Amino acid sequence: MAVNDRLVTPKNKNGLQSADEMQLTKKDFPWWMVAIGVIIAATFWLIQVSPDFKDAFEIIRAGLGVTITTTICAYSIAVLIGLVVGLGRVSESVVWRNISTIYVEVIRGIPLLVLIFFIALVLIPGLTTALSALGSLLTDIGLEGIGAKLAAIENKSIPMNARAIISLAITYGAFSAEIFRAGIQSVSKGQMEAARSQGMSHWQAMRHVILPQAIRNVLPALGNDLISMLKDSSLVSILAVRDITQIARLYAGHSFRFAQAYSILCVLYLTLTLVLSLIVKLIERKMSNERK
Amino acid sequence: MNENNAPMIEVKNLSKSFGTLEAVHGISLKVFPKQVLVIIGPSGSGKSTLLRTMNWLEQPTEGEVFVDGISLWENQYRINDIRSNIGMVFQNFNLYGHLTVTENITLALRIVKKIKKEDAQRIAMQQLMKVGIADKADYYPSQLSGGQQQRVAIARALAMEPKVMLFDEPTSALDPEMIKEVLDVMQLLVKEGMTMVIVTHEMGFAKAAADEIIFMDMGKIVERAAPEVFFEHPACERTQQFLSQILKH
Numbered sequence: 001m002a003v004n005d006r007l008v009t010p011k012n013k014n015g016l017q018s019a020d021e022m023q024l025t026k027k028d029f030p031w032w033m034v035a036i037g038v039i040i041a042a043t044f045w046l047i048q049v050s051p052d053f054k055d056a057f058e059i060i061r062a063g064l065g066v067t068i069t070t071t072i073c074a075y076s077i078a079v080l081i082g083l084v085v086g087l088g089r090v091s092e093s094v095v096w097r098n099i100s101t102i103y104v105e106v107i108r109g110i111p112l113l114v115l116i117f118f119i120a121l122v123l124i125p126g127l128t129t130a131l132s133a134l135g136s137l138l139t140d141i142g143l144e145g146i147g148a149k150l151a152a153i154e155n156k157s158i159p160m161n162a163r164a165i166i167s168l169a170i171t172y173g174a175f176s177a178e179i180f181r182a183g184i185q186s187v188s189k190g191q192m193e194a195a196r197s198q199g200m201s202h203w204q205a206m207r208h209v210i211l212p213q214a215i216r217n218v219l220p221a222l223g224n225d226l227i228s229m230l231k232d233s234s235l236v237s238i239l240a241v242r243d244i245t246q247i248a249r250l251y252a253g254h255s256f257r258f259a260q261a262y263s264i265l266c267v268l269y270l271t272l273t274l275v276l277s278l279i280v281k282l283i284e285r286k287m288s289n290e291r292k
Numbered sequence: 293m294n295e296n297n298a299p300m301i302e303v304k305n306l307s308k309s310f311g312t313l314e315a316v317h318g319i320s321l322k323v324f325p326k327q328v329l330v331i332i333g334p335s336g337s338g339k340s341t342l343l344r345t346m347n348w349l350e351q352p353t354e355g356e357v358f359v360d361g362i363s364l365w366e367n368q369y370r371i372n373d374i375r376s377n378i379g380m381v382f383q384n385f386n387l388y389g390h391l392t393v394t395e396n397i398t399l400a401l402r403i404v405k406k407i408k409k410e411d412a413q414r415i416a417m418q419q420l421m422k423v424g425i426a427d428k429a430d431y432y433p434s435q436l437s438g439g440q441q442q443r444v445a446i447a448r449a450l451a452m453e454p455k456v457m458l459f460d461e462p463t464s465a466l467d468p469e470m471i472k473e474v475l476d477v478m479q480l481l482v483k484e485g486m487t488m489v490i491v492t493h494e495m496g497f498a499k500a501a502a503d504e505i506i507f508m509d510m511g512k513i514v515e516r517a518a519p520e521v522f523f524e525h526p527a528c529e530r531t532q533q534f535l536s537q538i539l540k541h
């Protein structure tokens with residue numbers, strides 16, 4: 001998950017990736033895709049002909065919804081966090097810059113698995129306790145309206161699914177912040193100067209000149225992050241969230257059909273990531289065609 | 293020149309340091325309305341730095357800058373407002389890469405000057421006609437030649453109806469055959485009486501267009517004179533040396 005080295009975009013004078021530069025590498029016939037397609041097809045054929053495989057598949061499939069919604073929700077929040085923190089990283093304010101840097105560095109220095117444990121089992125319970133304590137305090141001083149509402153927040157009232165999403169979002173927020181930062185810095189300084197020289201404020205220049213170009217530059221990197229997030233969402237199974245990984249584990253555990261359960265799990269992830277990367281490629285191609 | 297007018301730009305005893313390096317040292321100058329000031333000098337002599345203090349892209353370490361009588365130091369809080377009256381053209385054009393030629397011109401009109409879309413587009417078209425590039429209105433900057441890009445950049449600055457235009461080596465990034473088309477546009481502005489400060493190495497243009505020429509070296513003004521005097525009888529040895537170098541090729 002080396003976020004920094006992922007973003008190596010060639011650029012022209014305006015800091016933009018031109019269509020020709022993107023298509024410099026000669027296209028091979030996608031044999032790899034054919035091979036993966038064969039593996040996927042073979043597995044689905046097995047599911048058709050083997051009752052054991054069919055049984056495993058029917059059960060594990062039930063987790064697809066959780067895997068996909070967890071990924072999409074966590075990713076959307078992560079991109080928002082990333083945008084805000086990424087802007088913070090290049091902000092003119094020392095305070096914002098430092099807060100953003102601390103966040104990014106802390107998250108990047110801790111393994112994802114450990115972060116999930118910490119956020120879901122320490123940070124969120126800590127916050128709920130603090131909130132309900134604040135609620136009691138407010139009730140005591142007479143603000144019963146919000147007081148009662150806050151006091152009613154309990155640790156239990158936040159389901160594991162939500163905690164999983166928050167954990168992934170906070171973690172990936174730091175990664176996408178780095179992507180946005182690199183994207184903003186990939187836009188040449190002259191763009192900001194030109195905008196400022198015309199009388200735009202720093203924020204107007206950011207919003208109308210820098211960000212549109214930065215986001216275009218980082219779209220591939222953001223797409224890759226979505227794919228990573230989909231795979232890393234398997235880690236939330238340790239919170240007993242019933243995604244495909246968790247269900248496969250449970251199924252394998254009591255049926256002892258390890259081979260069936262885990263081959264199907266692999267193929268499910270492979271299918272999902274393949275579909276996602278095709279979508280990402282399609283969007284990239286569309287963007288580069290628009291610039292012609 | 294009408295020296296009794298108030299100066300459009302006045303720089304007083306201005307210095308700018310980057311860390312320990314003093315890029316500009318104790319410079320004072322005035323540019324009166326409709327006057328063209330050309331700044332020349334070797335690389336690293338502080339020309340860009342001086343020019344960029346005139347719209348506060350560079351904040352001086354010492355001294356004062358007045359634009360149309362307004363002290364930039366004292367009016368930093370409304371610097372955006374002030375900048376919208378100062379056009380700037382850069383060596384690398386700096387057109388907004390994600391926007392078409394028209395959008396490049398209308399963006400600041402719309403968000404800085406709050407002009408309606410249709411009006412902004414009309415203004416853009418007028419300016420594009422003036423710089424002779426109206427047929428490229430819907431192109432992206434990357435589809436234009438350097439000369440065309442620079443003319444769009446000039447149109448973009450002019451559309452804001454600036455009181456003064458600053459040029460930082462506007463032809464230095466251009467292939468030789470494109471230099472003329474940009475200089476022609478600038479010459480047109482001179483004729484129209486635009487107040488301009490121009491950093492350039494184009495001596496022919498300087499001779500023809502300038503009311504005054506300033507020669508800078510090591511952050512200081514070495515010599516200032518009207519173009520005829522400057523080119524025919526430069527007083528300082530450093531100027532003579534520079535001119536003989538640059539005019540050789």
Ligand SMILES: Nc1ncnc2c1ncn2[C@@H]1O[C@H](COP(=O)(O)OP(=O)(O)OP(=O)(O)O)[C@@H](O)[C@H]1O
Nearest residue numbers: 310313314315333334335336337338339340341342
């Ligand atoms: N942002 C900066 N940080 C540090 N040093 C700078 C910065 N901008 C300029 N300088 C230094 O200040 C000095 C003057 O630079 P300036 O760009 O004003 O020169 P110039 O006369 O415009 O040169 P050129 O003809 O190469 O454009 C140079 O030594 C340069 O390295």
Ligand SMILES: [Mg+2]
Nearest residue numbers: 339340341461
């Ligand atoms: Mg310069």
